[in-house]
Amino acid sequence: MNTASPRPLALITGASSGIGAQFARRYAREGFDLLLVARSEAPLRALADDLSAEHAITASVHRADLADAADVAGLVEFITRRLPRLDHLVNSAGTAPEGDLDRMDPDALRQMVDINITALSLLTRAAVIRMRDAGTGTIINIASAAGYQPMPHYAAYAASKSYVIRFTEALSEEHREHGLRIFSVAPGDTETPMNPGPTKNKRQPQQVVETAWRAMGTGAPSVVDGRANSLLALLSTRVLPKRFGLRTAEKMMRARA
Numbered sequence: 001m002n003t004a005s006p007r008p009l010a011l012i013t014g015a016s017s018g019i020g021a022q023f024a025r026r027y028a029r030e031g032f033d034l035l036l037v038a039r040s041e042a043p044l045r046a047l048a049d050d051l052s053a054e055h056a057i058t059a060s061v062h063r064a065d066l067a068d069a070a071d072v073a074g075l076v077e078f079i080t081r082r083l084p085r086l087d088h089l090v091n092s093a094g095t096a097p098e099g100d101l102d103r104m105d106p107d108a109l110r111q112m113v114d115i116n117i118t119a120l121s122l123l124t125r126a127a128v129i130r131m132r133d134a135g136t137g138t139i140i141n142i143a144s145a146a147g148y149q150p151m152p153h154y155a156a157y158a159a160s161k162s163y164v165i166r167f168t169e170a171l172s173e174e175h176r177e178h179g180l181r182i183f184s185v186a187p188g189d190t191e192t193p194m195n196p197g198p199t200k201n202k203r204q205p206q207q208v209v210e211t212a213w214r215a216m217g218t219g220a221p222s223v224v225d226g227r228a229n230s231l232l233a234l235l236s237t238r239v240l241p242k243r244f245g246l247r248t249a250e251k252m253m254r255a256r257a
């Protein structure tokens with residue numbers, strides 16, 4: 001970590017692949033130094049080396065299992081005491097174990113809550129404290145379009161992302177007057193290692209990142225990536241009666257469960 005760098009610094013979790021890695025590329029292009037976080041050190045290091053060479057920035061790697069309380073505490077400590085500065089935080093790490101609750105592996109369920117909710121909340125808290133001291137900063141929490149609709153057969157994951165949306169929206173307002181820009185971005189179906197293979201209307205990680213980039217300059221507390229996903233979120237939160245939305249979601253998700 002270059003403590004004398006004049007460049008802003010972005011910390012990105014889940015940077016070893018998919019949407020997080022794409023955020024890292026975008027921030028590097030914008031001239032940010034990077035701290036890249038995930039469990040897989042080799043892809044993180046390869047990305048950090050590529051981006052450092054290509055963009056004349058400093059990219060460092062912090063290996064952490066965000067389902068492990070000690071690793072999360074270590075990263076919080078790093079943010080609080082050892083990072084020279086923190087300008088942007090992107091919480092992109094997440095897991096999405098599919099299927100009905102009764103058939104889900106209990107360890108996978110616990111890890112999902114630990115990563116999608118607990119780690120995201122603790123890292124956001126650490127960042128907010130640092131950014132409030134600095135009087136500026138941006139936090140982007142990656143939610144999901146699934147977070148706008150209770151999802152039968154995908155109940156826990158969708159609810160974890162509802163938490164991300166509501167948590168982030170509340171913080172967005174709470175910290176606006178302190179100079180912080182905080183918002184969530186909800187991707188729909190996006191082609192990444194978590195959701196591989198092209199299907200109709202699937203989005204690319206670059207599109208999710210560009211949606212986030214556009215939102216940065218607005219005051220929106222949350223955004224949805226893509227027109228079709230935005231329309232679905234609007235229908236399920238503001239237009240359709242709850243029971244109709246639930247029944248439709250149940251039919252859609254039954255085949256995947």
Ligand SMILES: NC(=O)c1ccc[n+]([C@@H]2O[C@H](COP(=O)([O-])OP(=O)(O)OC[C@H]3O[C@@H](n4cnc5c(N)ncnc54)[C@H](OP(=O)(O)O)[C@@H]3O)[C@@H](O)[C@H]2O)c1
Nearest residue numbers: 014016018019038039040065066093094144190192194195
């Ligand atoms: N792809 C989609 O269709 C879609 C749709 C809606 C929302 N999202 C959300 O978008 C975010 C990024 O997902 P993605 O699609 O880019 O999937 P991805 O390519 O699988 O990325 C997930 C990232 O999370 C990291 N991660 C997983 N478990 C971790 C752990 N225990 N500790 C630390 N890092 C961990 C992974 O790194 P390591 O495995 O190296 O640790 C990886 O970098 C997630 O929050 C996901 O819920 C995705």
